[in-house]
Amino acid sequence: MISFAGGPSVLPPEVLNEIGQAIGEWGGTGRSVLELPFGGNEYSTIHGEFEADLRALLALPQEYRVLVLQGGAFAQFRLVPLNLLRPSDRAAYVETGYWSARAIAEASHVCHVAIAAHERHAIPPVETWHIPRGAVYCHVTGNETADGVQFHEFPAMGNVPLVADLTADLLTGPIEIRHFGLIYASAQKNLGAAGLTIVIIREDLLGRGRAEIPAPLNYTLQARTGSRVNTPPIFAVYVAGRMLRWLRSQGGLAGAAARRQRRSGMLYRVIDERDLYSCPVDPPDRSHVSVCFHLPNAALETAFLAGARHRGLLHLEGHPANGGIRACLYNAMPEADVAVLADFMTEFADTNAQARRR
Numbered sequence: 001m002i003s004f005a006g007g008p009s010v011l012p013p014e015v016l017n018e019i020g021q022a023i024g025e026w027g028g029t030g031r032s033v034l035e036l037p038f039g040g041n042e043y044s045t046i047h048g049e050f051e052a053d054l055r056a057l058l059a060l061p062q063e064y065r066v067l068v069l070q071g072g073a074f075a076q077f078r079l080v081p082l083n084l085l086r087p088s089d090r091a092a093y094v095e096t097g098y099w100s101a102r103a104i105a106e107a108s109h110v111c112h113v114a115i116a117a118h119e120r121h122a123i124p125p126v127e128t129w130h131i132p133r134g135a136v137y138c139h140v141t142g143n144e145t146a147d148g149v150q151f152h153e154f155p156a157m158g159n160v161p162l163v164a165d166l167t168a169d170l171l172t173g174p175i176e177i178r179h180f181g182l183i184y185a186s187a188q189k190n191l192g193a194a195g196l197t198i199v200i201i202r203e204d205l206l207g208r209g210r211a212e213i214p215a216p217l218n219y220t221l222q223a224r225t226g227s228r229v230n231t232p233p234i235f236a237v238y239v240a241g242r243m244l245r246w247l248r249s250q251g252g253l254a255g256a257a258a259r260r261q262r263r264s265g266m267l268y269r270v271i272d273e274r275d276l277y278s279c280p281v282d283p284p285d286r287s288h289v290s291v292c293f294h295l296p297n298a299a300l301e302t303a304f305l306a307g308a309r310h311r312g313l314l315h316l317e318g319h320p321a322n323g324g325i326r327a328c329l330y331n332a333m334p335e336a337d338v339a340v341l342a343d344f345m346t347e348f349a350d351t352n353a354q355a356r357r358r
Protein backbone atom coordinates (compact mmCIF):
# COMPACT_ATOMS: atom_id res chain seq x y z
CA MET A 1 0.00 0.00 0.00
CA ILE A 2 1.35 3.42 -0.93
CA SER A 3 -0.21 6.54 0.59
CA PHE A 4 -0.15 9.86 -1.28
CA ALA A 5 -2.13 11.60 1.48
CA GLY A 6 -1.92 15.31 2.21
CA GLY A 7 -0.67 14.39 5.68
CA PRO A 8 0.40 12.87 7.95
CA SER A 9 2.85 11.49 5.46
CA VAL A 10 4.81 8.28 5.12
CA LEU A 11 8.05 7.94 7.13
CA PRO A 12 11.31 6.19 6.14
CA PRO A 13 11.41 2.56 7.40
CA GLU A 14 14.67 3.21 9.31
CA VAL A 15 13.04 6.13 11.15
CA LEU A 16 9.96 4.03 11.96
CA ASN A 17 12.25 1.35 13.28
CA GLU A 18 14.09 3.78 15.58
CA ILE A 19 10.79 5.20 16.83
CA GLY A 20 9.53 1.69 17.58
CA GLN A 21 12.61 0.96 19.67
CA ALA A 22 12.41 4.29 21.50
CA ILE A 23 8.79 3.63 22.42
CA GLY A 24 10.05 0.46 24.10
CA GLU A 25 13.10 2.05 25.72
CA TRP A 26 14.98 5.27 25.04
CA GLY A 27 18.66 6.06 25.38
CA GLY A 28 19.57 3.58 28.13
CA THR A 29 17.15 5.21 30.56
CA GLY A 30 15.07 2.07 31.05
CA ARG A 31 12.00 4.12 30.12
CA SER A 32 9.99 4.78 26.99
CA VAL A 33 10.48 8.05 25.13
CA LEU A 34 6.79 8.60 25.94
CA GLU A 35 7.56 8.65 29.65
CA LEU A 36 10.24 11.34 29.79
CA PRO A 37 9.49 14.43 31.91
CA PHE A 38 9.96 17.66 29.98
CA GLY A 39 11.99 19.35 32.69
CA GLY A 40 14.65 16.63 32.77
CA ASN A 41 18.02 16.16 31.08
CA GLU A 42 16.65 13.49 28.77
CA TYR A 43 14.20 15.83 27.05
CA SER A 44 16.87 18.54 27.00
CA THR A 45 19.03 16.17 24.96
CA ILE A 46 16.20 15.39 22.52
CA HIS A 47 15.25 19.06 22.15
CA GLY A 48 18.89 20.19 21.85
CA GLU A 49 19.67 17.68 19.08
CA PHE A 50 16.46 18.55 17.24
CA GLU A 51 17.28 22.27 17.29
CA ALA A 52 20.97 21.80 16.43
CA ASP A 53 20.12 19.64 13.39
CA LEU A 54 17.39 22.02 12.23
CA ARG A 55 19.80 24.96 12.53
CA ALA A 56 22.50 23.06 10.65
CA LEU A 57 20.21 21.99 7.80
CA LEU A 58 18.74 25.46 7.32
CA ALA A 59 22.04 27.24 8.08
CA LEU A 60 20.12 29.37 10.58
CA PRO A 61 21.99 32.48 11.66
CA GLN A 62 22.27 33.19 15.38
CA GLU A 63 19.58 35.89 15.33
CA TYR A 64 16.85 33.41 14.38
CA ARG A 65 15.06 31.63 17.23
CA VAL A 66 13.39 28.23 16.91
CA LEU A 67 10.10 27.80 18.80
CA VAL A 68 8.39 24.47 19.43
CA LEU A 69 4.64 25.06 19.54
CA GLN A 70 1.37 23.16 19.14
CA GLY A 71 -1.92 23.91 17.43
CA GLY A 72 -0.81 23.31 13.83
CA ALA A 73 -0.13 25.83 11.10
CA PHE A 74 -3.81 26.71 11.17
CA ALA A 75 -3.43 28.27 14.63
CA GLN A 76 -0.51 30.32 13.31
CA PHE A 77 -2.77 31.96 10.75
CA ARG A 78 -4.19 34.05 13.61
CA LEU A 79 -1.24 33.83 16.00
CA VAL A 80 1.22 35.46 13.58
CA PRO A 81 -0.69 38.78 13.49
CA LEU A 82 -1.51 38.52 17.21
CA ASN A 83 2.19 38.14 17.99
CA LEU A 84 3.51 40.72 15.53
CA LEU A 85 0.84 43.41 15.12
CA ARG A 86 -1.30 45.86 17.04
CA PRO A 87 -5.00 45.80 16.02
CA SER A 88 -4.58 49.00 13.98
CA ASP A 89 -1.54 47.63 12.08
CA ARG A 90 -1.61 46.40 8.52
CA ALA A 91 -0.06 43.34 6.90
CA ALA A 92 0.19 42.40 3.21
CA TYR A 93 -0.84 38.92 2.04
CA VAL A 94 -0.17 37.22 -1.29
CA GLU A 95 -3.15 35.03 -2.18
CA THR A 96 -2.20 32.05 -4.32
CA GLY A 97 -4.76 29.40 -3.37
CA TYR A 98 -6.77 27.67 -0.69
CA TRP A 99 -4.33 27.85 2.23
CA SER A 100 -3.32 31.48 1.76
CA ALA A 101 -7.04 32.31 1.62
CA ARG A 102 -7.50 30.54 4.98
CA ALA A 103 -4.54 32.47 6.42
CA ILE A 104 -6.07 35.73 5.19
CA ALA A 105 -9.49 34.90 6.64
CA GLU A 106 -7.99 34.19 10.08
CA ALA A 107 -5.70 37.23 10.09
CA SER A 108 -8.59 39.48 9.07
CA HIS A 109 -10.16 38.90 12.51
CA VAL A 110 -7.26 40.61 14.29
CA CYS A 111 -5.57 43.08 11.90
CA HIS A 112 -5.96 44.97 8.65
CA VAL A 113 -5.15 42.74 5.71
CA ALA A 114 -4.10 44.13 2.34
CA ILE A 115 -4.04 41.70 -0.57
CA ALA A 116 -0.66 42.38 -2.21
CA ALA A 117 -1.40 40.10 -5.17
CA HIS A 118 -3.95 37.45 -6.09
CA GLU A 119 -3.46 34.66 -8.59
CA ARG A 120 -4.91 31.15 -8.63
CA HIS A 121 -2.74 28.94 -10.83
CA ALA A 122 0.59 30.75 -10.74
CA ILE A 123 2.87 32.71 -8.43
CA PRO A 124 2.34 36.40 -9.22
CA PRO A 125 5.65 38.08 -10.14
CA VAL A 126 6.99 40.11 -7.23
CA GLU A 127 7.11 43.27 -9.40
CA THR A 128 3.28 43.20 -9.46
CA TRP A 129 2.83 42.95 -5.68
CA HIS A 130 1.35 46.00 -4.04
CA ILE A 131 2.69 46.36 -0.50
CA PRO A 132 0.91 49.27 1.19
CA ARG A 133 2.93 51.83 3.11
CA GLY A 134 3.29 50.81 6.75
CA ALA A 135 2.71 47.08 6.17
CA VAL A 136 4.52 45.30 9.00
CA TYR A 137 5.10 42.08 7.05
CA CYS A 138 4.22 40.32 3.80
CA HIS A 139 2.76 36.82 4.10
CA VAL A 140 3.20 34.08 1.51
CA THR A 141 2.28 30.38 1.38
CA GLY A 142 5.31 28.47 0.13
CA ASN A 143 3.33 25.55 -1.26
CA GLU A 144 -0.39 25.59 -1.89
CA THR A 145 -1.14 22.00 -0.98
CA ALA A 146 -4.71 22.07 -2.31
CA ASP A 147 -3.87 23.82 -5.61
CA GLY A 148 -0.44 22.49 -6.56
CA VAL A 149 1.30 25.89 -6.82
CA GLN A 150 4.71 26.49 -5.24
CA PHE A 151 7.20 29.30 -4.77
CA HIS A 152 10.47 27.95 -6.16
CA GLU A 153 12.26 31.10 -5.06
CA PHE A 154 11.33 33.61 -2.40
CA PRO A 155 11.86 37.30 -3.07
CA ALA A 156 14.01 39.60 -0.93
CA MET A 157 11.52 42.19 0.30
CA GLY A 158 13.86 44.81 1.71
CA ASN A 159 12.39 46.43 4.82
CA VAL A 160 9.17 44.43 4.92
CA PRO A 161 9.91 41.01 6.41
CA LEU A 162 8.56 38.00 4.57
CA VAL A 163 6.40 35.75 6.75
CA ALA A 164 5.85 32.30 5.25
CA ASP A 165 3.66 29.30 5.83
CA LEU A 166 6.09 26.54 4.80
CA THR A 167 3.99 23.68 6.17
CA ALA A 168 4.27 21.64 2.99
CA ASP A 169 7.74 22.62 1.77
CA LEU A 170 10.03 23.39 4.73
CA LEU A 171 13.12 21.15 4.50
CA THR A 172 12.28 19.87 1.01
CA GLY A 173 15.04 22.07 -0.42
CA PRO A 174 17.40 24.92 0.48
CA ILE A 175 15.98 28.39 1.20
CA GLU A 176 17.65 31.77 1.67
CA ILE A 177 16.74 32.22 5.31
CA ARG A 178 17.66 35.91 5.44
CA HIS A 179 14.69 36.70 3.18
CA PHE A 180 12.36 35.74 6.03
CA GLY A 181 11.34 37.43 9.25
CA LEU A 182 9.26 34.42 10.30
CA ILE A 183 8.55 30.91 9.04
CA TYR A 184 6.01 28.47 10.41
CA ALA A 185 5.29 24.86 9.56
CA SER A 186 3.52 21.90 11.08
CA ALA A 187 5.65 18.77 11.15
CA GLN A 188 3.37 16.01 9.86
CA LYS A 189 4.19 16.40 6.16
CA ASN A 190 7.98 16.56 5.83
CA LEU A 191 9.17 16.14 9.40
CA GLY A 192 7.28 13.32 11.02
CA ALA A 193 4.41 13.25 13.46
CA ALA A 194 1.43 15.57 13.96
CA GLY A 195 1.44 17.70 17.12
CA LEU A 196 4.54 19.83 16.52
CA THR A 197 4.46 23.28 14.95
CA ILE A 198 7.81 24.92 14.28
CA VAL A 199 8.11 28.70 14.30
CA ILE A 200 11.41 30.26 13.25
CA ILE A 201 11.49 33.95 14.08
CA ARG A 202 14.08 36.71 13.71
CA GLU A 203 14.82 38.08 17.17
CA ASP A 204 13.91 41.68 16.41
CA LEU A 205 10.28 40.55 15.81
CA LEU A 206 9.91 39.28 19.36
CA GLY A 207 8.47 41.37 22.18
CA ARG A 208 5.33 42.53 20.36
CA GLY A 209 2.72 39.95 21.42
CA ARG A 210 -0.70 41.13 22.54
CA ALA A 211 -1.77 40.52 26.13
CA GLU A 212 -4.71 38.29 25.12
CA ILE A 213 -2.50 35.57 23.56
CA PRO A 214 -2.48 32.40 25.70
CA ALA A 215 1.02 32.05 27.18
CA PRO A 216 1.92 28.78 25.36
CA LEU A 217 1.21 30.51 22.04
CA ASN A 218 3.08 33.72 22.82
CA TYR A 219 6.31 33.75 20.78
CA THR A 220 8.17 35.99 23.22
CA LEU A 221 7.36 33.85 26.26
CA GLN A 222 8.21 30.67 24.40
CA ALA A 223 11.52 32.14 23.20
CA ARG A 224 12.34 33.18 26.76
CA THR A 225 11.65 29.70 28.21
CA GLY A 226 13.25 27.55 25.49
CA SER A 227 9.73 26.50 24.37
CA ARG A 228 8.89 25.18 27.82
CA VAL A 229 6.06 27.49 28.93
CA ASN A 230 4.10 24.27 29.27
CA THR A 231 4.60 20.63 28.27
CA PRO A 232 6.07 20.54 24.73
CA PRO A 233 5.01 17.84 22.22
CA ILE A 234 7.92 15.65 23.31
CA PHE A 235 7.19 12.64 21.12
CA ALA A 236 6.67 14.74 17.97
CA VAL A 237 9.94 16.59 18.69
CA TYR A 238 11.69 13.24 19.05
CA VAL A 239 10.26 12.01 15.71
CA ALA A 240 11.20 15.28 13.98
CA GLY A 241 14.72 14.88 15.38
CA ARG A 242 14.97 11.42 13.80
CA MET A 243 13.71 12.81 10.48
CA LEU A 244 16.31 15.60 10.60
CA ARG A 245 19.07 13.03 11.18
CA TRP A 246 17.73 10.98 8.29
CA LEU A 247 17.65 14.05 6.03
CA ARG A 248 21.26 14.88 6.94
CA SER A 249 22.29 11.32 6.08
CA GLN A 250 20.55 11.60 2.69
CA GLY A 251 22.48 14.59 1.35
CA GLY A 252 20.78 17.35 3.36
CA LEU A 253 18.51 19.84 1.64
CA ALA A 254 20.31 19.65 -1.72
CA GLY A 255 19.57 15.92 -1.72
CA ALA A 256 15.94 16.54 -0.72
CA ALA A 257 15.53 19.10 -3.53
CA ALA A 258 16.93 16.70 -6.13
CA ARG A 259 14.60 13.94 -4.94
CA ARG A 260 11.50 16.18 -4.95
CA GLN A 261 12.31 17.27 -8.50
CA ARG A 262 12.75 13.69 -9.72
CA ARG A 263 9.57 12.48 -7.98
CA SER A 264 7.32 15.24 -9.28
CA GLY A 265 9.00 15.10 -12.72
CA MET A 266 7.86 11.49 -13.16
CA LEU A 267 4.21 12.52 -12.74
CA TYR A 268 4.29 15.80 -14.70
CA ARG A 269 5.91 13.93 -17.60
CA VAL A 270 2.89 11.61 -17.86
CA ILE A 271 0.47 14.51 -17.37
CA ASP A 272 2.07 16.43 -20.24
CA GLU A 273 2.43 13.43 -22.54
CA ARG A 274 -1.08 12.04 -22.18
CA ASP A 275 -4.12 14.08 -23.30
CA LEU A 276 -6.26 12.43 -20.65
CA TYR A 277 -4.61 14.52 -17.91
CA SER A 278 -4.52 18.26 -17.41
CA CYS A 279 -2.77 20.42 -14.84
CA PRO A 280 -4.03 24.00 -14.63
CA VAL A 281 -0.87 25.36 -12.97
CA ASP A 282 1.69 27.41 -14.92
CA PRO A 283 4.55 24.93 -15.55
CA PRO A 284 7.29 27.02 -13.84
CA ASP A 285 5.15 27.32 -10.69
CA ARG A 286 4.00 23.72 -10.46
CA SER A 287 4.49 22.19 -7.05
CA HIS A 288 7.15 19.55 -6.48
CA VAL A 289 5.35 18.27 -3.40
CA SER A 290 1.62 18.41 -4.28
CA VAL A 291 0.99 17.31 -7.85
CA CYS A 292 -2.62 18.22 -8.74
CA PHE A 293 -4.33 17.27 -11.97
CA HIS A 294 -7.68 16.51 -13.56
CA LEU A 295 -9.21 13.99 -15.92
CA PRO A 296 -11.87 15.12 -18.42
CA ASN A 297 -14.90 14.20 -16.29
CA ALA A 298 -16.02 12.93 -12.90
CA ALA A 299 -16.70 9.40 -14.18
CA LEU A 300 -13.11 9.02 -15.40
CA GLU A 301 -11.75 10.45 -12.15
CA THR A 302 -13.82 7.93 -10.18
CA ALA A 303 -12.54 5.11 -12.38
CA PHE A 304 -8.96 6.38 -12.01
CA LEU A 305 -9.23 6.45 -8.22
CA ALA A 306 -10.80 2.98 -8.12
CA GLY A 307 -8.09 1.55 -10.40
CA ALA A 308 -5.38 3.18 -8.30
CA ARG A 309 -6.86 1.81 -5.09
CA HIS A 310 -6.93 -1.65 -6.66
CA ARG A 311 -3.15 -1.30 -7.21
CA GLY A 312 -2.61 -0.20 -3.60
CA LEU A 313 -2.18 3.48 -4.54
CA LEU A 314 -4.15 5.28 -1.84
CA HIS A 315 -5.39 8.75 -0.87
CA LEU A 316 -5.14 10.27 -4.35
CA GLU A 317 -8.38 12.25 -4.09
CA GLY A 318 -7.87 15.97 -4.69
CA HIS A 319 -8.43 18.43 -1.87
CA PRO A 320 -12.21 18.82 -1.35
CA ALA A 321 -11.95 22.51 -2.34
CA ASN A 322 -10.73 21.63 -5.84
CA GLY A 323 -11.60 18.00 -6.58
CA GLY A 324 -9.58 16.16 -9.20
CA ILE A 325 -6.53 14.08 -8.28
CA ARG A 326 -3.63 14.97 -6.00
CA ALA A 327 -0.44 13.11 -5.20
CA CYS A 328 1.46 14.46 -2.20
CA LEU A 329 5.16 13.68 -2.40
CA TYR A 330 6.76 14.67 0.87
CA ASN A 331 10.34 14.09 2.01
CA ALA A 332 10.04 10.42 2.86
CA MET A 333 8.17 9.34 -0.29
CA PRO A 334 10.32 6.74 -2.09
CA GLU A 335 10.97 7.43 -5.77
CA ALA A 336 10.14 3.80 -6.57
CA ASP A 337 6.62 4.31 -5.16
CA VAL A 338 6.10 7.36 -7.36
CA ALA A 339 7.25 5.30 -10.34
CA VAL A 340 4.45 2.81 -9.59
CA LEU A 341 1.93 5.66 -9.76
CA ALA A 342 3.48 7.04 -12.97
CA ASP A 343 3.22 3.59 -14.58
CA PHE A 344 -0.40 3.27 -13.50
CA MET A 345 -1.19 6.73 -14.92
CA THR A 346 0.37 5.82 -18.27
CA GLU A 347 -1.49 2.54 -18.42
CA PHE A 348 -4.81 4.13 -17.41
CA ALA A 349 -4.39 6.83 -20.05
CA ASP A 350 -3.61 4.28 -22.75
CA THR A 351 -6.56 2.08 -21.80
CA ASN A 352 -8.96 5.02 -21.74
CA ALA A 353 -7.69 6.95 -24.77
CA GLN A 354 -10.00 4.85 -26.92
CA ALA A 355 -12.98 5.42 -24.64
CA ARG A 356 -12.32 9.15 -24.71
CA ARG A 357 -12.25 9.35 -28.49
CA ARG A 358 -15.59 7.55 -28.85
Ligand SMILES: Cc1ncc(COP(=O)(O)O)c(C=O)c1O
Nearest residue numbers: 072073074099143145167168186
Ligand atom coordinates in the same frame (compact mmCIF):
# COMPACT_ATOMS: atom_id res chain seq x y z
C1 LIG B 1 0.06 24.96 3.27
C2 LIG B 1 -0.68 24.51 4.48
N1 LIG B 1 -0.86 25.37 5.50
C3 LIG B 1 -1.51 25.01 6.61
C4 LIG B 1 -2.07 23.78 6.76
C5 LIG B 1 -2.80 23.40 8.03
O1 LIG B 1 -1.94 22.64 8.81
P1 LIG B 1 -2.43 22.00 10.20
O2 LIG B 1 -3.49 21.01 9.87
O3 LIG B 1 -1.19 21.40 10.76
O4 LIG B 1 -2.95 23.13 11.04
C6 LIG B 1 -1.92 22.84 5.73
C7 LIG B 1 -2.50 21.49 5.83
O5 LIG B 1 -2.56 20.72 4.93
C8 LIG B 1 -1.20 23.22 4.56
O6 LIG B 1 -1.03 22.36 3.56
